[in-house]
Amino acid sequence: MEAAFLIEKILLVVVLFVITLTIAAYSTWAERKVAAWMQDRVGPNRAGIFGLLQPLADGGKMFFKEEIIPSGANKWLFIAGPSLALLTSFLGSAVIPFGQSIELFGKTVPLQVTDINVGILYIFGVVSLGVYGIMIGGWASNNKYSLMGAIRGASQNISYEIAMGLSIIALLLVTNTLSFKELAEQQHSWHWNIIYQPLGFLIFLVCAFAETNRVPFDLPECETELIGGYNTEYSAFKMGAYMFAEYINMFVSSAVMVTLYFGGYNYPFMDQVNALLGPTWGPLVGVSVMFLKIILFIFFFMWVRWTVPRFRYDQLMDLGWKVLIPLAIANIVITAIVITVVDKL
């Protein structure tokens, strides 16, 4: 392994890390602005122009707040909970291709930290780990509301992962690959998977809402019932870590959805644009298209959050087990039949 390769990868990791952090931080700002816009309010506008420094102010505040660890709480697990949540949320973005290979200083650089050939399985593994942050934090708090939030979180994530996995299987039948890089390449130009898998996408979308614990699936937090759910007892930056993890998860799941179903960095007439702009600027347009799509998805998450009420616990389970899983299985069967018929013709 040569040094140049290592440096290249480390640089890419750092850049991606910074981008993820920035997007997560500004998602909090955007969330407040979007909410304000939808609710006829102004939103944050004191810190900087349009309140753009608000995330920094919030972050600074979180750092300097008093850390409170409740008596009777398991201290180490109490700290481990938010740390794990934050850590696992960062891992997801490693396998996502953010653009075509780009030519920089006479070198071809792939805009993907690593192309694991089972990238989708990796994402699933990492996302499932995320629920441990909630469970450990909720359990270690020594608070019944936290515990209930943790239990809700665990059962919700496990139930929805099944439907999510099944919806992906249908996609795999179409694409025949588990690698994100190949997935992105297959969707060249306008051949986005959403055209072949509309139902699968809908199931995946609903499950993504559930996995990121966003309204209407925010039962683990559920402010009006469980006070704050699993993060009731958290203060200062540990609370911030949970919040941050939620926004990073939102970013990662938006990126995954874009890559799986909405063509990733691909856009119609990209060949002509690439030919026009050359190997450096062409892929950069693709990168901006990718981030535009991600931002649209993040906006969609927020739009839903400020519009609909949340489910009740049993309705959530009903939706997961009795609606989404049968639908996903039906989707697999239909996809398989269609593929077989098309192949025979």
Added chain:
Amino acid sequence: MSNFITEITPNRPVYTDNDPQGDLTTLNLGPTHPATHGVFQNVLQMDGERIVSGVSTIGYIHRAFEKIAEHRPFYQITPLTDRLNYCSSPINNMGWHMTVEKLLGIETPKRVDYLRVIVMELSRITDHLICNGILGVDTGAFSGFLYLMEEREHVYEIFEEICGARLTTNIGRIGGFERDFNDIAFAKINKFLEKFPPILKEFEKLFNRNRIFIERTSGVGAVDPETALSYSWSGPILRATGVDYDVRVNEPYASYQDFDFEIPVGTTGDVYDRFILRNEEMWQSLRIIEQAMEKLKKEPKGVFHADVPEFYLPPKEQVYNNMEALIYHFKIVMGEVDTPKTEVYHAVEGGNGELGFYLINDGGRTPYRLHFRRPSFINYQMYASMSRGMLLSDAIINMSSLNIIAGELDA
């Protein structure tokens, strides 16, 4: 002591983790919980998410209003009534004034009645706005609440124009109002009548046919009319069960008989019915206000109180320059006015139900005994037994839709 409870009986929860409770756990819902919207507690015994039994604890903000009222002249009791259901203070104020008027046999001019109706219906709207908005918040949909809060602000601006205060209004006096509505107040009412319907329509669009909202609320906290009546329920939650009892129609006061309006009734008495019913009542309130504004045009201008010099404080200029006014001012303030030795009960349709004032008078300047029939207090009695078998989420939205106001619950 810990072996006190040998077996778990309905509605008899264990209070500490040391008590034997099998697989069940005790959950303190309140006194400070985001969903209680005030200070009151429910000790619930939970089987996972399901409530096995519960006990309501009230009295956290009990301020002994009934006792304080025994030491205050009639006109000084109005501010106490402000603090009962503070979401619709003007109704409480008016109810109290009308009780005293009933005691003294005062006939108020029609114009005063119509002005009162306007104020009362406006505050009914604010009350229902809060209740339905908060129900939205408790189900997780926050935006509708803020749409409505803006409108409540406009109503509060009207109150501000009429009496100078917003929340605890102390609006009106025995016999009428302390001053006439000014032109700005009328302009603001007209503007509200114009601006509010589209907002309410938007709010209804957001909720009424929202699938998640319907699933969350329908069938939750359903009560049959017999049970509701046996618990002496009143107001929107009683009408949601299908009983068409409304004090405004059954025992009209303040010339409500002059108005043409409908009393919406529900069928199942569940949270969804209560929600729809409150929305519908707001439409009816708007109708009443519109009619009252029309009727006011036909009434003589400048009449804003009944002619009862021995109870209605004269204007200060007259007190300084006019002997009769000075005498009445002295008599009112010093409590030298004779009042009939009798007892009266007067009820108004408050935001949550029948708000009654039972006044026993011994002829002095203060009531001998005054009892407030507080709808929140009475409606809340069923809460613990209703919650049995519910999921925690259901119990919480059920509480929101009962519209329990801590100030009125504890008095």
